[in-house]
Amino acid sequence: MAAVGVFVVVVNLLITRKASPFIVSKTAAAPSALVAIVLGTSVHSDGTPSPMLADRLDTALLLYRERKVTTLLVSAVDRPGDDEVTVMRRYLATRGVPANDLLADPEGFDTHTTMLRAQRVLHVDSALIPTQRFHLARSVYLARSLGINAVGVPADIQPYSTTGFAVREWAARVKAFLQVGVVK
Numbered sequence: 001m002a003a004v005g006v007f008v009v010v011v012n013l014l015i016t017r018k019a020s021p022f023i024v025s026k027t028a029a030a031p032s033a034l035v036a037i038v039l040g041t042s043v044h045s046d047g048t049p050s051p052m053l054a055d056r057l058d059t060a061l062l063l064y065r066e067r068k069v070t071t072l073l074v075s076a077v078d079r080p081g082d083d084e085v086t087v088m089r090r091y092l093a094t095r096g097v098p099a100n101d102l103l104a105d106p107e108g109f110d111t112h113t114t115m116l117r118a119q120r121v122l123h124v125d126s127a128l129i130p131t132q133r134f135h136l137a138r139s140v141y142l143a144r145s146l147g148i149n150a151v152g153v154p155a156d157i158q159p160y161s162t163t164g165f166a167v168r169e170w171a172a173r174v175k176a177f178l179q180v181g182v183v184k
Contacts, residue, residue, distance in 0.1 A: 008170060008171075011177045012170055015141045015176065016137045016173075018137075019137040019140040023140060027066060027068065030128050032069070033068065033128045033150075034070065034124065035070075036068075036071070036127065036130055036153075037118055037143070038057060038074045039075060039114055039129070040085065040088065040108060047083075051160050052155075052160065053084075056130050056132075057092060059153055059154075059155035059157065060092070060128075061092060064101070069128055071102070071103055072097060073105065073122065074103070077109050085105070089102055111138060111172075111176070112176060112179050112180070115143045119143075119146045125149060126148065126149040127148050127149070128151050129143060129151070130152075131152065133156055135165070135169060136154065137173070138169065138172055138176050139152060140152040141180075142179070145180040
């Protein structure tokens with residue numbers, strides 16, 4: 001049992017260490033890239049984004065307006081009653097992003113799948129990833145391991161509790177490590 005605990009800690013430290021040089025502190029510090037990859041998360045039953053998703057979308061919008069990216073890729077799973085991609089596209093479109101600057105991937109089942117599809121299906125080779133701080137290391141680690149020159153941008157605009165997500169992230173990093181191995 002102790003070996004499992006040590007493995008979890010080591011993997012989490014490794015992923016955090018590998019990703020940290022590629023995480024900026026604010027949008028102004030982000031380099032230019034072709035795309036901002038906006039990862040889905042929950043939406044409300046009334047068709048509005050959850051606070052975390054709104055922060056990701058608003059950060060992507062800021063990157064777009066600052067001309068750090070020219071295209072916004074929204075990726076999530078579209079299921080009956082949980083149409084995250086449509087909510088994300090509508091949110092950005094109502095804030096002035098033209099349809100031709102929006103890409104949608106309705107098969108982004110998880111962060112790994114999103115990054116894999118971005119690289120292999122959509123041929124993304126450079127990207128900014130706006131997401132919450134607790135999620136940045138894994139997102140950047142996965143993107144870079146799959147050949148995307150990715151930089152993470154914090155998307156923590158409004159206050160909300162991330163304790164449960166942070167705990168979940170430890171296990172998710174182990175899963176990411178097992179999916180792709182060690183990034184050089």
